Amino acid sequence: MxxxxxxxxxxxxxxxxxxxxxxxxxxxxxxxxxxxxxxxxxGVLPGDLIAEEGKEYFHKKGPNGKSCASCHGKDGKGEKMPLVGAYATMPKYYKDIDKVADLDLRIKSCMEKYLGYDPKKISGKAGRKIIVPLATYVASLSNGMKFNVKLDHPKEKEMFEKGKELWYARVGKMDFSCAMCHDKYGGYRIRLQTLAKPKESKVMRYWPAYRYSKDKMWTMEDRIRGCYKQIKVTKPPFYHWAHVALQMYMAVNSNGGVVEVPGFVR
Amino acid sequence: MKKWIISVAGLIVGISLLYVPDTAEAGKKRTFEEDIKQDWAQKVCSNPESKVPPELLDKFLEEQKKLIKYPKSGNIYGDWKRGEKLFSNPKKGNCYACHCGDPKELACGNLGPNLKGYGKKKKDPEYTYRKIYNSWAYVPCSVMYRAGVHGRLTPEEIADIVAYLHSPESPINK
Structure with missing residues (x-):
């Protein structure tokens, strides 16, 4: 402390x-x-500590006695449904929930559907305390692997199109879009904050990331909510389709990038 | 003593009655879906080039110009000292987030041009007023938000910023 x-x-x-x-x-x-x-x-990076915490949750039993490891094997290396490499293919369509899901939504769905968590209890902040470390850990299981998101399922294609639309949409009282700051003016500064170039940096490969300016681990959902807040648009709730859509668009643009999680950003 | 307490209590009640919450803020919470609804111009600008298609350009500029309103007094040149505060207030003009120029403001951004000496170069305050009120009436789809159109700044507040940018007394022009 x-x-x-x-x-x-x-x-x-x-x-x-x-x-x-x-x-x-x-x-x-x-x-x-x-x-x-x-x-x-x-002596250690905070992000690595959070990934460790996620590993503990991964092996901890949920309300119905099952853990993530019950299905995905110890350290996510089971013979059935291993999670090594999984993050590098996300967002993705999942038949069991009939949805395209990002890390956050996939983990939350598993917790509700297979571990017996009460959806009401994990939809808010209490849920984030478990889901963020889990997301960090699960993503880190793809470290060293290349991002390779495909749009095979029609719902994946649809999500990509929605994400692209949102990326370019000028919205709200500031008339901003993601693209204005992160394509056209990427590298310029708003106040002292240099605007990231997520496409160029193949952003999905290094998220979830530890933000040293906030001393917090963020998933891309936290990042997207932060962006909307700054352009004075009401933030989409966690697990909203807009998160999945924008990540689908960014993930396709991150293809070929080597996963390196937890990232370390301002 | 009792009287004193009553009068203080009365004062507190009185003050609280004076506080009328903003109607937009008071009602239900806004949603993401509501906030991403676009006006026609925003839709037109939502493309990778952030450009208005040539066939729509005349209509676009005309519509944007129509949105510009003036202060009731007709005075577009306000008080530069008030303008200075609005320029650097993140909750109001927030101009410094993208524009340097105020020598006191070191945390300024560089998305927009540096405005140091603006008033020495630009001599038309009305153009400045109109540009701040609605940048898209001059530079379609510009990254500069339409402060007056969205009501982020009132016409009077824009007039104050105009004075801040043009006045020879203003730190911008010193």
Whole structure:
């Protein structure tokens, strides 16, 4: 705990250095610096700790006595339904839920359908506490593998089209779209925040990611909600189709990228 | 003593009665679906090139120009000091998020051009007013949000920002 506070203090002072006075730093260099700093202070990256936490949940029994490992095997390496490589093919259509799902939705569905969790109890913040670490762990099982999302099922194609539409849609009182900030003006700054270029960086390969500026692990759903908040559009609730659609669009654009989870971002 | 308490209580009740919540905020919560509904111009701009098709351009510009309204007083040149505050207020103009130019504002973005010395170069405050009110009337599909059209800034507030950008007294032009 003490280490955590010391860390926050260090990070905060680091960020204040950026805000006042000094010239604007190269964002990539800044990320490297923060990563190094964290490793020096903690000896481990917070994202890796969260993936470990996810691994514990993976093997922990749910209300009906089953765990993720009951179906997917120890460490997700079972003979039936292994999860090694699974993330690199997501979002994906799943017959058992008749839906295209991203990591978050797939995990939540499993918890409800196969582990006996009460949907009401895991739909909010309490659910995020389990789902985010689980998502981090499950995604990390694809580390080193290339992203390879296919649009074989009609519902996958439909989701991709919806995602593409949302990506370019100018909406809300700020008239923004994802594309304006992340295609056309990617690399420019809004205040001190350099706008990411998710297509160029093949973004899905390094999410879920640890955000050092918030000291939080985020899945792409958290990231998308954050973006909509900033452009003053009501955030889509977690597990909403818009998350799946946008991730489908970004995932296809991430194909070929090598998975490296947990990511480490500002 | 009792009287004192009653009058304070009365004052509190009085003040709370004066506070009328914003009708839009007060009712039900807005949803994502409602918020992603687009107006015609937003639909036209929603393409990878963020451009208006040539055959729609005249209609687009005409419609956007029609949306521009002026302050009741007719004065489009307000108070630069008020404008300065609006420029840097993230909840109001939020101009600094994309535009540098205010020497005090170091955390400014670079999505838009630097506005340092704006008033020395640009001599038409009415153009500035109209551009802030509705950027799309001049640059269709621009990344610059239509502050007046969406009511993010009132005509009077836009006039204050116009003064901030044009006044020789303003830090922008110092």
């Amino acid at each position: 003490v280490i955590r506070y010391a860390l926050i203090a260090l990070l905060t002072s680091g960020m204040l250095g950026v805000s006042f006075g000094e010239e604007i730093k190269d964002p990539a260099e800044e990320v490297k610096k923060q990563k190094k700093l964290l490793l020096e202070v903690m």
